[in-house]
Amino acid sequence: xxxxxxxxxxxxxxxxxxxxxxxxxxxxxxxxxxxxxxxxxxxxxxxxxxxxxxxxxxxxxxxxxxxxxxxxxxxxxxxxxxxxxxxxxxxxxxxxxxxxxxxxxxxxxxxxxxxxxxxxxxxxxxxxxxxxxxxxxxxxxxxxxxxxxxxxxxxxxxxxxxxxxxxxxxxxxxxxxxxxxxxxxxxxxxxxxxxxxxxxxxxxxxxxxxxxxxxxxxxxxxxxxxxxxxxxxxxxxxxxxxxxxxxxxxxxxxxxxxxxxxx
Amino acid sequence: xxxxxxxxxxxxxxxxxxxxxxxxxxxxxxxxxxxxxxxxxxxxxxxxxxxxxxxxxxxxxxxxxxxxxxxxxxxxxxxxxxxxxxxxxxxxxxxxxxxxxxxxxxxxxxxxxxxxxxxxxxxxxxxxxxxxxxxxxxxxxxxxxxxxxxxxxxxxxxxxxxxxxxxxxxxxxxxxxxxxxxxxxxxxxxxxxxxxxxxxxxxxxxxxxxxxxx
Numbered sequence: 466x467x468x469x470x471x472x473x474x475x476x477x478x479x480x481x482x483x484x485x486x487x488x489x490x491x492x493x494x495x496x497x498x499x500x501x502x503x504x505x506x507x508x509x510x511x512x513x514x515x516x517x518x519x520x521x522x523x524x525x526x527x528x529x530x531x532x533x534x535x536x537x538x539x540x541x542x543x544x545x546x547x548x549x550x551x552x553x554x555x556x557x558x559x560x561x562x563x564x565x566x567x568x569x570x571x572x573x574x575x576x577x578x579x580x581x582x583x584x585x586x587x588x589x590x591x592x593x594x595x596x597x598x599x600x601x602x603x604x605x606x607x608x609x610x611x612x613x614x615x616x617x618x619x620x621x622x623x624x625x626x627x628x629x630x631x632x633x634x635x636x637x638x639x640x641x642x643x644x645x646x647x648x649x650x651x652x653x654x655x656x657x658x659x660x661x662x663x664x665x666x667x668x669x670x671x672x673x674x675x676x677x678x679x680x681x682x683x684x685x686x687x688x689x690x691x692x693x694x695x696x697x698x699x700x701x702x703x704x705x706x707x708x709x710x711x712x713x714x715x716x717x718x719x720x721x722x723x724x725x726x727x728x
Numbered sequence: 729x730x731x732x733x734x735x736x737x738x739x740x741x742x743x744x745x746x747x748x749x750x751x752x753x754x755x756x757x758x759x760x761x762x763x764x765x766x767x768x769x770x771x772x773x774x775x776x777x778x779x780x781x782x783x784x785x786x787x788x789x790x791x792x793x794x795x796x797x798x799x800x801x802x803x804x805x806x807x808x809x810x811x812x813x814x815x816x817x818x819x820x821x822x823x824x825x826x827x828x829x830x831x832x833x834x835x836x837x838x839x840x841x842x843x844x845x846x847x848x849x850x851x852x853x854x855x856x857x858x859x860x861x862x863x864x865x866x867x868x869x870x871x872x873x874x875x876x877x878x879x880x881x882x883x884x885x886x887x888x889x890x891x892x893x894x895x896x897x898x899x900x901x902x903x904x905x906x907x908x909x910x911x912x913x914x915x916x917x918x919x920x921x922x923x924x925x926x927x928x929x930x931x932x933x934x935x936x937x938x939x940x941x942x
Contacts, residue, residue: 622816628873629826631777631808632880633833635800642818642826718778718799 468677480505522590531588535574535597539567542601546608546706552616552725561709562612566604569702573600577694599670599691600698603655611651611703612710619643619721636711636719644707651703655696662692729788730755730884730913731776736785738768738775745771749785751931758907758914760924763933769917770811773886776915777808804833806884811892811917812866813873820864821857824876838879846875849901850894867893878905887916891923899923 483505490497522534543563547554574597578584584592619626619640629639662668670691674684714722729752736749745768753759761769774780776787778799789805792798815823828837844854850871856864864872870893877885885906891899903926907914918924 618816622814624810624813625815627777627779628808628810628813628815629830630779631803631806631886632827632830632876633804633835634827634830635832638830646817717796718781720779 526590542605549609557713565705573698603695604702607651607699611647614650615647732788734786737783758927759929760927761917767933807877807880807882808886811888815861851898885914891920
């Protein structure tokens, strides 16, 4: 089964459908049309840029080049995580979150790409780049939920943390309930997604594979694998992000450095 | 001296809370701090527990400065009742039992009967154990906190307004549990004449010029 190649003209024609949301926004005076135009232009340019870059990456398929691209993705995800959270962009958060995300991705990639799929070439672009992208996108979302929940819950219920410290808890024992809550909050969206996948929604990766000619069963096998990668990757990166950040955001007397919070 | 503050200076921003403040508590003493709200009573407990750091001066426990491993040792030897105990989410049962899992603290997990008896002395039914902590009233939270301090059975107690939300009968029982052991050292804050009378020494922070202590 061959995929129908889209011409640029066909793609341009597809933009006409935006008339419908634009008309609805205009009728209800939502003020969202300008935002919609900017978001559409950004989406198109960013994806075109990535498309050209990936063509180049796939053509050369060099392990070091692929690794460098993964590093760039992790750095962008790192800053985006802090930007989307309610915490300040400080060294004490940027560096730990970078390492947490990077280690999470490396472990997931090594397991799935090298042990499960058993790629003939290490970090082969066709597999490594899309899988890393999907896992990273989800890590970003979970990290934002996880670190926000952890530090804001700690700020809000600080007396509980102090009470435990004053009852002889080590810092990690006193932080345990906050860790527990942050993991629950960040895991819930992915768990809910896993529980309804295929019934409510057909995931993008599987749809893309079917469109490009794979058999539905092959697409489903990859989808199951990617869901396992996303779930374990997100939990690992949330766990490591909080663990690593905690080494940098507490003073010697176990008090949290509250300068990490946005005013 | 078991607990000692030497020439403490401490400010919140521009506001001076303690200026060259010194005081001491002997082992087995039951000291109550009196003074107006915002006068530094609760802050003194937070300073001793290492939650705040004095600008200058020294805090000691058993002859050792309250820093690093000595601070952690002190925290293992004491129980603290803050004025407004807020544990956030979690069942009362979990809240009470969690501190008994701390590995280095030496806390022995109490029997359920023991927990229920102490809660009952403080005017709480056993059913409270199944409730969410956030669903409790301020008074009920304070009773749970007192029960925890009793169950933890530590040689030093730091109690911030321990009887402010208790009725007369519960006050008597709480005082009995908290103050009857002569080996236990208790530093408390209170405006309650009942509690003040039960203590062996009063430090009135209002009468201390520049809070220089006694």
